[in-house]
Amino acid sequence: MKKYQAGSIRNVCLLSHGSVGKTTLLEAACFTAKATSKSGKVDNGSSIFDSRSDEKERKMTISMHAGFCEWNDTKINFLDTPGFLDFLSDARAALRVVETAVILIDAVDGIQVGTELVSSYVDEAGIPRMFFVNGMDEENADFQKTLDAVKNAYGTGVAPVVIPIGKGPSFKGIIDLVTKDAYEYQREGNGLGKKIEIPADMKDSVDSLRQSLMESIAETDEDLMNKYFESGELSDDDLRSGLAKGVASGSVYPLIAGSGLLNIGVDQLLTKIVNLCPAADSRKEVEVLENGSAKMIPCSESGPAAAFVFKTISEEHLGEINIVRVFSGKLVTGTDELNPTKGLAERIGNMYFLRGKERCDTTEISAGDIGGLLKLKDTHTNDSLVDKNAKFRFPPIQLPEPLVSVAITAKQQGDEDKIAVGLNKLHEEDISFTYKFHPDIHQSILSAMGDIQLDVLLDGLKHRFKVEVEKKQPKISYRETITKPVKYVEYTHKKQSGGAGQYARVFIDLEPLQRGGGYEFVDKIVGGVIDQSLRPSVDKGVHSKLEEGIIAGYPIVDIRVSLVDGKTHPVDSKDIAFQIAGREVFKKAFEMASPILLEPVVDLKVSVPEEYTGDIMGDLSSRRGKIGGMNPIGKYQTISAKVPEAEVQNYSTTLRSLTQGRGFYTKAFSHYEPVPGELAKKIIETHKKEEEVTA
Numbered sequence: 001m002k003k004y005q006a007g008s009i010r011n012v013c014l015l016s017h018g019s020v021g022k023t024t025l026l027e028a029a030c031f032t033a034k035a036t037s038k039s040g041k042v043d044n045g046s047s048i049f050d051s052r053s054d055e056k057e058r059k060m061t062i063s064m065h066a067g068f069c070e071w072n073d074t075k076i077n078f079l080d081t082p083g084f085l086d087f088l089s090d091a092r093a094a095l096r097v098v099e100t101a102v103i104l105i106d107a108v109d110g111i112q113v114g115t116e117l118v119s120s121y122v123d124e125a126g127i128p129r130m131f132f133v134n135g136m137d138e139e140n141a142d143f144q145k146t147l148d149a150v151k152n153a154y155g156t157g158v159a160p161v162v163i164p165i166g167k168g169p170s171f172k173g174i175i176d177l178v179t180k181d182a183y184e185y186q187r188e189g190n191g192l193g194k195k196i197e198i199p200a201d202m203k204d205s206v207d208s209l210r211q212s213l214m215e216s217i218a219e220t221d222e223d224l225m226n227k228y229f230e231s232g233e234l235s236d237d238d239l240r241s242g243l244a245k246g247v248a249s250g251s252v253y254p255l256i257a258g259s260g261l262l263n264i265g266v267d268q269l270l271t272k273i274v275n276l277c278p279a280a281d282s283r284k285e286v287e288v289l290e291n292g293s294a295k296m297i298p299c300s301e302s303g304p305a306a307a308f309v310f311k312t313i314s315e316e317h318l319g320e321i322n323i324v325r326v327f328s329g330k331l332v333t334g335t336d337e338l339n340p341t342k343g344l345a346e347r348i349g350n351m352y353f354l355r356g357k358e359r360c361d362t363t364e365i366s367a368g369d370i371g372g373l374l375k376l377k378d379t380h381t382n383d384s385l386v387d388k389n390a391k392f393r394f395p396p397i398q399l400p401e402p403l404v405s406v407a408i409t410a411k412q413q414g415d416e417d418k419i420a421v422g423l424n425k426l427h428e429e430d431i432s433f434t435y436k437f438h439p440d441i442h443q444s445i446l447s448a449m450g451d452i453q454l455d456v457l458l459d460g461l462k463h464r465f466k467v468e469v470e471k472k473q474p475k476i477s478y479r480e481t482i483t484k485p486v487k488y489v490e491y492t493h494k495k496q497s498g499g500a501g502q503y504a505r506v507f508i509d510l511e512p513l514q515r516g517g518g519y520e521f522v523d524k525i526v527g528g529v530i531d532q533s534l535r536p537s538v539d540k541g542v543h544s545k546l547e548e549g550i551i552a553g554y555p556i557v558d559i560r561v562s563l564v565d566g567k568t569h570p571v572d573s574k575d576i577a578f579q580i581a582g583r584e585v586f587k588k589a590f591e592m593a594s595p596i597l598l599e600p601v602v603d604l605k606v607s608v609p610e611e612y613t614g615d616i617m618g619d620l621s622s623r624r625g626k627i628g629g630m631n632p633i634g635k636y637q638t639i640s641a642k643v644p645e646a647e648v649q650n651y652s653t654t655l656r657s658l659t660q661g662r663g664f665y666t667k668a669f670s671h672y673e674p675v676p677g678e679l680a681k682k683i684i685e686t687h688k689k690e691e692e693v694t695a
């Protein structure tokens with residue numbers, strides 16, 4: 001395959017709300033650039049990108065795809081990310097390795113929840129962006145309304161550079177405002193526009209739009225401003241270079257109209273990516289971690305190798321492929337590179353440039369490029385591959401905490417290992433979910449970003465790993481503690497019938513600690529009334545109750561036990577006797593110290609369009625939530641609240657129904673708080689009943 005220098009490579013990711021047309025657009029782009037011989041369709045399962053069986057079945061992208069094509073002697077690497085909210089973590093991963101984000105906007109629906117979310121990710125990533133208004137062929141498409149909405153949301157930097165001719169059934173072409181050329185297309189054709197005259201009825205609007213484009217570009221640069229003042233306009237070249245500078249500095253966001261499905265305007269998108277977006281070599285340095293602190297390393301092809309694995313995928317018949325972006329040096333087949341996170345040397349074997357399920361062999365991936373590596377020993381998403389002498393690694397992809405959880409057990413007894421192995425493998429391909437056994441509630445919990453992701457994971461277990469699971473609502477991780485101190489509580493353990501005798505007498509003080517205080521054991525024995533060697537046995541006895549709880553079967557926290565007095569027997573006092581006495585005296589004291597239950601409280605941040613704030617706050621209050629404040633972002637309001645976890649276990653469903661799917665939220669553990677009396681009573685009763693059943 002042809003070799004490209006970093007200056008001839010553009011790395012872009014496609015982002016949007018779900019189903020706006022990213023994958024369709026990428027199919028059209030590859031077909032237009034003649035990288036593929038036909039334009040695959042998401043709808044009939046013929047896309048080379050959405051090619052996983054679950055993607056075909058659900059007609060959506062579930063896992064990011066890489067693709068590339070050549071346009072005007074430039075290699076464009078695309079990352080097609082999923083738009084469905086549950087899978088947006090891949091958008092964050094893609095943004096780590098590209099120089100430009102192309103955000104698709106639906107020409108009918110305008111800005112949606114997902115648009116806001118991915119835009120906020122682009123803000124965080126701090127990279128240039130472009131907009132593609134997709135679906136201009138749709139009956140209710142409205143370019144002006146969409147443009148206004150985008151300007152309104154993302155500011156005056158939004159600059160229309162390619163506008164549509166017609167809309168809906170009469171959408172037939174586009175006008176490039178930079179060159180003032182108009183093009184007509186064959187619907188679902190080869191994607192190459194045929195030059196035509198600007199329609200007479202559009203001439204005026206083209207002139208005025210071009211004028212305002214010149215004005216806004218002139219405003220970004222003093223030289224251009226002077227030229228504009230002198231001659232009243234800018235040359236095509238000045239306009240193009242001014243736009244490119246504005247894009248690179250993040251002050252201008254070019255906007256292009258088209259239709260991925262009909263392949264109209266896609267060639268213009270490719271041209272604008274080549275002409276206006278920064279090349280891969282524009283990135284002069286990149287952040288890495290060395291001994292836990294951040295530092296910058298230069299990005300140069302002649303430097304030592306440094307690549308970041310931003311996605312691991314699994315291909316039928318091939319196995320795992322690790323997709324990397326090379327930031328410095330190059331990866332070459334047959335050489336060894338270091339995976340510093342695993343402390344392991346990896347031999348670089350077969351490598352490919354990926355276009356969905358299609359692959360082009362290569363023996364080298366150099367700085368600025370993106371490619372896939374086959375058969376590494378133990379390298380996955382978030383790992384780095386660096387020169388053996390390097391001491392750094394790339395920082396991991398930042399992910400939000402999962403939002404929904406389910407407790408799972410194997411349908412078939414004995415299949416538990418298969419679940420663990422399967423989920424472990426799936427985790428290598430999707431780092432956004434967690435799976436672990438929680439000893440306090442005796443459940444294995446699978447947590448993900450949403451219900452669809454949970455379903456996809458469980459389907460994956462069933463079809464790929466042949467194991468089926470039962471799902472249950474996870475239990476809440478309550479805690480037990482006390483509210484008042486008790487002093488000098490006594491217990492005597494005596495066993496003198498049959499066999500060796502046992503004797504232990506102990507006195508303890510029990511007092512509450514602050515939240516988060518955990519457990520403390522203090523030895524206050526004076527004068528050796530209990531032998532030094534037997535005192536830890538009391539601590540051990542208390543410990544045995546800490547995990548299993550006393551009133552409702554939950555771990556005990558935030559207490560101090562002081563061993564204050566006791567008595568021993570010259571023969572019968574031994575470890576086991578003091579352990580039993582410790583356990584029993586603790587149980588007795590705990591019940592005397594007004595025990596309560598604590599429940600986990602989470603920090604919830606709910607973002608919704610303005611009109612839903614009242615409903616959201618009302619609902620949160622009815623869930624025992626305490627509203628902390630409101631913060632506007634664009635048209636959205638973010639409501640912060642502290643809410644008991646038990647009340648928001650299924651919040652994604654609630655939010656969807658309260659806002660018709662127009663809200664999103666984040667959730668993170670905050671602290672423990674007492675469970676209100678009535679509720680606590682119910683939980684304790686349920687525990688007693690469960691104990692009776694198992695007794």
Ligand SMILES: Nc1nc2c(ncn2[C@@H]2O[C@H](COP(=O)(O)OP(=O)(O)OP(=O)(O)O)[C@@H](O)[C@H]2O)c(=O)[nH]1
Binds near residue numbers: 018134
């Ligand atoms: N009319 C029309 N339909 C389109 C266009 N682009 C995509 N579609 C349709 O919209 C649906 C979603 O298209 P996709 O390409 O899968 O959208 P996506 O953004 O990749 O979706 P996710 O990956 O799930 O976020 C499909 O039914 C496409 O045929 C377009 O320009 N016009």
Ligand SMILES: [Mg+2]
Binds near residue numbers: 061082
């Ligand atoms: Mg897609």
